[in-house]
Amino acid sequence: MVDVDFCIVGAGFAGLTAALRLKQAGSSVAVLEARDRVGGRTFTEVRDDGTWVDRGGAWVGPGQDRIYALMHEFDAQSYKQYAGGDAMMIVDGKQYRYKGAAPRNLNPFATVNLGTAMLELAKMCRAVPLEAPWDAKKADKWDSITVAQWLDHHVPSLAARELLETAIGGTYTSDTSEISLLFALHQMASGGGPEFVFGIEGGSQDSRIHGGMGAVYGPMAAQIGDSLYASQPVRRIDQDDTGVTVRADGMTVRARRAVVAVPIAIASQIAYEPMLSVDRSLLHQRMPSGAVWKINIVYDEPFWRAEGLSGQSAAPGTPAPVTIDACTDTGTPGVLCVIVEGPTARALCDLDAAQRRADILDSLAARFGAKATSPVDFIEQNWTVERYSGGGMISHAPPGVLTEFGPALREPCGRIHWAGSESSAVMCGWVDGAVRSGERAAAEVMASERVAVA
Ligand SMILES: Cc1cc2nc3c(=O)[nH]c(=O)nc-3n(C[C@H](O)[C@H](O)[C@H](O)COP(=O)(O)OP(=O)(O)OC[C@H]3O[C@@H](n4cnc5c(N)ncnc54)[C@H](O)[C@@H]3O)c2cc1C
Incomplete structure (x- = not known):
């Protein structure tokens, strides 16, 4: 049994931030992560040529001060999202090229x-x-x-x-x-x-991180060091008058308090003993996540730039409804990111990989020309079937949930505290919100223990 001050469940940005801040404040921590990697809904793949693609969350924007603070702490640089050239939109079967947020020549x-x-x-x-x-x-x-x-x-x-x-x-x-x-x-x-x-410029997709999100979560995990345990899905958390006992597949942790930093959509996969408050238990049944594929398609060059296009396009109802330029800061190789969401994303799950690839590339060719059909790499990430994400991008509330159960988003249940981007009042759903939630939860558990001691 590992004995620490605080146990953190989940090593996405929320859990990593909570653990880092607690460790920096002198507390002992154990971070239990279900996957064999950290980062959660962010996932940077470094390619053989040293370039990278972000298979999950990637963009940062103004006002996201807490992720920027972490970037500064770990010396990760940002670069502007490519926004030269025209964006493209295909609606009602018509193609529009435009600059700015929306076409001015719609009817x-x-x-x-x-x-x-x-x-x-x-x-x-x-x-x-x-x-x-x-x-x-x-x-x-x-x-x-x-x-x-x-x-x-x-x-x-x-x-x-x-x-x-x-x-x-x-x-x-x-x-x-x-x-x-x-x-x-x-x-x-x-x-x-x-x-x-x-928005792109000045909006939530204003900038990317040199080296991808992994350039931040990697050094965070390294600083947490051997207090971080990967491949340890937590199955059960017991609490009593003096602490919590957190049971994962291969280990047990005893701590004064736990911070649970997993997506709300899958928080009920853990058994809580005694049961959580009624509102928190029911909240876990009421905030699902949606379906999303993120597909990074790598080309020798960003050929769309040479044709005066930004790579940003929207074509509702097609197998590639949204695209955006996702190159590194050098612009080589060319990376076009396709994001497929909701009902269209679910439909893509029914196709085999070859058919999915063919449908997506055909859809891109209709927009960007024949060069779109000859990528050097096609990197699919289907968040919909990720057991430890439960879908993506974020958990959402159907009608009636926020007004009835909203306060339970952050309210601790005894010695169990909640982090995760969805619990953040500011930048809810973004990586920055995850960081803020981790900092809030770290402050919360430390304050609770100070009160307990006093
Ligand atoms: C395709 C996609 C694109 C996105 N794009 C952007 C973007 O461009 N910019 C942006 O700011 N945000 C973006 N987001 C959202 C952003 O990625 C998330 O808001 C953020 O990463 C959430 O962090 P988190 O720590 O709250 O949760 P997560 O990252 O989900 O971390 C939770 C962690 O808990 C672990 N876990 C789950 N269950 C257990 C268990 N039982 N025991 C132990 N560990 C467990 C998981 O493996 C995971 O590591 C995107 C998300 C997706 C999916």
């Missing part, structure tokens, strides 16, 4: 409708208190409808609707009929509003 009705819908979303976001979205004046109303229902009433233009469906449904990797409007407003507000969520 006038769609353009006006899109603009007013974005303004309305931003206005509603400003009315959501970040620490307690369930206290918003209109919380009950907004939590009683789905995003799809809101779109039904506010976005009559088919083209504008298709774009917003792709953008909002894509963020939560689910059909918009599954997402509470209040949840979506809170998540967007936690980053500063819809412009930040969907």
